[in-house]
Amino acid sequence: MVIDRRTFLKASALGTSSFFLPHWSWANASQEPHQLLHIHLPGGVDFTYLFDARPLEMTQANLQHNYMNEEPFVWEGPTNGRRTYATHLTKPLLPYQKDFSIINGIFMDRQFVGHDQLENVMFTGNPFGGEAYMPLLNKYTPQTPTPLDGLKKAEFMFFSASNMGGMLPFGSKSTEALVDKLQKSTTDAQSATFQFIASRMKDIGVGKGQFSLASSRMYEAYMKSVPLSEQLKKTNVSIDPNLNPDLQFLNLFNQLSQQNSIRAGYLSIDSISADGNVFGFDAHDSGTAQSQPIFYKVLVERLASIINYLKTTPFSSQKSLLDVTTVVISTEFGRTMRQEFATIDATGTDHNPYCNSILVAGKGIRGGMVIGESDFKTSSENLSGAHLQIDPKKINLVGRVFDFEKQAVVLDQPPVFDAHHYLNIGSVMNTFFDIFSLEKSYYRKLGNGAAAQVLPSLTTLLK
Amino acid sequence: MKKYWFLLLMLPCLSVAQSGEFKGADEINTILLDRVVESSEQPLLSMLFQFQEPPYDLLPLLGTYDGSIIGNGAIKNGTPNAFNMILWDVLIGNLSLRLSQECNSKVFFVGKVLIQKNILSHLSVLCQWPIPASKDIQLYQSLFDDISMFDVPQSEFDLWYYHYVASGQYDKETPEQYIRELMYALFMNPYFLLQR
Numbered sequence: 001m002v003i004d005r006r007t008f009l010k011a012s013a014l015g016t017s018s019f020f021l022p023h024w025s026w027a028n029a030s031q032e033p034h035q036l037l038h039i040h041l042p043g044g045v046d047f048t049y050l051f052d053a054r055p056l057e058m059t060q061a062n063l064q065h066n067y068m069n070e071e072p073f074v075w076e077g078p079t080n081g082r083r084t085y086a087t088h089l090t091k092p093l094l095p096y097q098k099d100f101s102i103i104n105g106i107f108m109d110r111q112f113v114g115h116d117q118l119e120n121v122m123f124t125g126n127p128f129g130g131e132a133y134m135p136l137l138n139k140y141t142p143q144t145p146t147p148l149d150g151l152k153k154a155e156f157m158f159f160s161a162s163n164m165g166g167m168l169p170f171g172s173k174s175t176e177a178l179v180d181k182l183q184k185s186t187t188d189a190q191s192a193t194f195q196f197i198a199s200r201m202k203d204i205g206v207g208k209g210q211f212s213l214a215s216s217r218m219y220e221a222y223m224k225s226v227p228l229s230e231q232l233k234k235t236n237v238s239i240d241p242n243l244n245p246d247l248q249f250l251n252l253f254n255q256l257s258q259q260n261s262i263r264a265g266y267l268s269i270d271s272i273s274a275d276g277n278v279f280g281f282d283a284h285d286s287g288t289a290q291s292q293p294i295f296y297k298v299l300v301e302r303l304a305s306i307i308n309y310l311k312t313t314p315f316s317s318q319k320s321l322l323d324v325t326t327v328v329i330s331t332e333f334g335r336t337m338r339q340e341f342a343t344i345d346a347t348g349t350d351h352n353p354y355c356n357s358i359l360v361a362g363k364g365i366r367g368g369m370v371i372g373e374s375d376f377k378t379s380s381e382n383l384s385g386a387h388l389q390i391d392p393k394k395i396n397l398v399g400r401v402f403d404f405e406k407q408a409v410v411l412d413q414p415p416v417f418d419a420h421h422y423l424n425i426g427s428v429m430n431t432f433f434d435i436f437s438l439e440k441s442y443y444r445k446l447g448n449g450a451a452a453q454v455l456p457s458l459t460t461l462l463k
Numbered sequence: 464m465k466k467y468w469f470l471l472l473m474l475p476c477l478s479v480a481q482s483g484e485f486k487g488a489d490e491i492n493t494i495l496l497d498r499v500v501e502s503s504e505q506p507l508l509s510m511l512f513q514f515q516e517p518p519y520d521l522l523p524l525l526g527t528y529d530g531s532i533i534g535n536g537a538i539k540n541g542t543p544n545a546f547n548m549i550l551w552d553v554l555i556g557n558l559s560l561r562l563s564q565e566c567n568s569k570v571f572f573v574g575k576v577l578i579q580k581n582i583l584s585h586l587s588v589l590c591q592w593p594i595p596a597s598k599d600i601q602l603y604q605s606l607f608d609d610i611s612m613f614d615v616p617q618s619e620f621d622l623w624y625y626h627y628v629a630s631g632q633y634d635k636e637t638p639e640q641y642i643r644e645l646m647y648a649l650f651m652n653p654y655f656l657l658q659r
Contacts, residue, residue, distance in 0.1 A: 173516045197651045205653075
């Protein structure tokens with residue numbers, strides 16, 4: 001093949017110069033700023049220590065463990081007046097009662113009970129993993145894509161996602177080293193070599209098939225890497241020793257959000273408490289279970305500190321970071337009330353996929369709500385046939401039937417279990433997707449094959 | 464027809480092979496050790512980042528093999544995006560820098576990465592850039608063939624050779640700078656980095 005100079009220059013000039021004008025505009029997007037922050041508590045949180053507590057008579061009836069040995073108090077959602085029991089451990093969150101909402105009685109899955117499977121259900125919609133939803137919010141919504149999908153702090157992550165490559169790792173020496181390296185170098189997008197490589201990516205990307213598709217993605221990514229590199233150079237990724245680890249993350253999250261560099265943040269709160277103790281939500285053994293109150297005390301203090309930071313940190317002159325961020329605080333499942341063969345004062349707790357809780361706050365969310373509810377509120381409650389079908393040993397809380405037309409719990413007692421009757425994790429996730437206007441094809445469904453139906457959203461939660 | 468029934472079993476593999484993503488860190492590491500690098504005192508890709516500590520958090524973002532049920536042997540995190548392009552740029556940039564070091568031992572590169580003999584022999588001529596011998600098309604074809612996959616179209620070589628040699632636009636570059644740019648372009652080519 002012989003190529004004359006004229007043809008070559010024409011091809012490379014057309015190949016690269018056309019990219020810059022329309023595509024650099026993302027850096028100055030005029031759209032309303034909006035990010036998602038997903039704070040995950042891996043291990044399976046026992047919400048009976050938080051916002052789905054039980055009266056002591058349940059413990060006296062040998063049904064529900066309670067290592068605090070205190071009566072809970074009534075937490076009333078100031079916006080919708082719905083009530084739930086909460087323990088005194090939640091009191092540091094009382095000043096923020098109007099800022100966040102509580103979703104109780106969430107059904108996760110009937111066939112899987114493992115940490116990884118149910119994290120996968122939450123984050124990818126598939127118990128075996130797949131595409132995590134956070135990067136999707138940067139690709140399949142009307143918002144102008146940000147150069148990074150997000151920021152992640154994930155010391156321990158059960159879920160298996162195939163698309164987290166655009167999430168900047170937080171707090172690692174390598175991220176610091178990378179930014180340091182970028183600060184010491186320059187990429188000249190006008191150089192002949194840059195233009196040549198870009199033209200190869202673009203030209204190969206014109207063809208059909210997956211290879212060409214990847215090449216066109218590579219071309220687009222290569223062009224966007226230049227302004228991203230410039231933004232990262234200006235970003236302070238070093239750790240501020242004066243801030244606790246959660247706030248260090250939020251500090252960088254705010255910086256990147258202000259630069260319009262990220263769409264999402266993923267922060268896992270795990271392993272180590274603020275005072276250095278091992279954080280053990282997964283309290284199968286009774287020793288760990290008995291030490292839970294101190295861990296939940298620390299957890300609530302950390303959550304209160306996070307909400308306070310989000311509320312008080314300016315994103316702009318008019319808005320706080322919380323004003324522009326949709327916040328989700330989750331865990332992969334709830335916990336059993338006790339273990340089958342243990343005494344109530346020496347029991348651990350196991351995984352309960354029938355009743356989970358999630359806290360939500362921020363942009364697009366109506367705060368001050370209590371939505372959904374679990375059953376088994378008293379020892380004398382008549383449990384539904386559905387409950388007894390899936391939990392004949394009576395060791396689990398199960399969500400109450402949720403009517404999506406009324407957007408409220410109804411006191412039906414279905415004789416058999418049908419997941420359609422309950423507040424499904426898919427509905428909760430679809431609610432967040434509504435807030436970001438995610439493409440409908442990514443919405444969570446229930447059922448198999450052609451019979452699968454998109455799960456309804458919690459419209460009452462939307463502002 | 465009957466005897467080819469087993470080809471049906473290969474259909475899932477074919478769909479995985481065409482996933483439109485990077486080859487991933489492991490495969491590029493293997494290719495480099497197979498074709499370019501003789502040995503390295505630390506794991507090669509980690510060394511190529513030239514950070515003080517191995518970039519354990521960043522390597523998976525170049526794409527990793529997913530052996531799980533749902534992964535079905537595909538590459539995880541392998542879709543090109545602006546961030547992993549920065550990572551490839553750093554990694555390939557440093558590999559090219561290391562190759563250019565063969566001309567001038569004072570070029571800054573930390574750690575020991577030994578280059579294969581056949582590549583060294585090509586570099587020894589390129590280090591004399593721009594003498595006529597360093598522009599010999601056979602030299603470039605041989606270098607291209609040593610590094611690229613067998614199925615890369617000849618037109619990729621033609622364009623690469625034209626840009627770096629025949630166009631004359633690099634004639635005033637130092638040998639070190641020339642080798643850095645020449646090799647960077649070869650390794651950053653989609654045929655080198657992407658799955659086919």
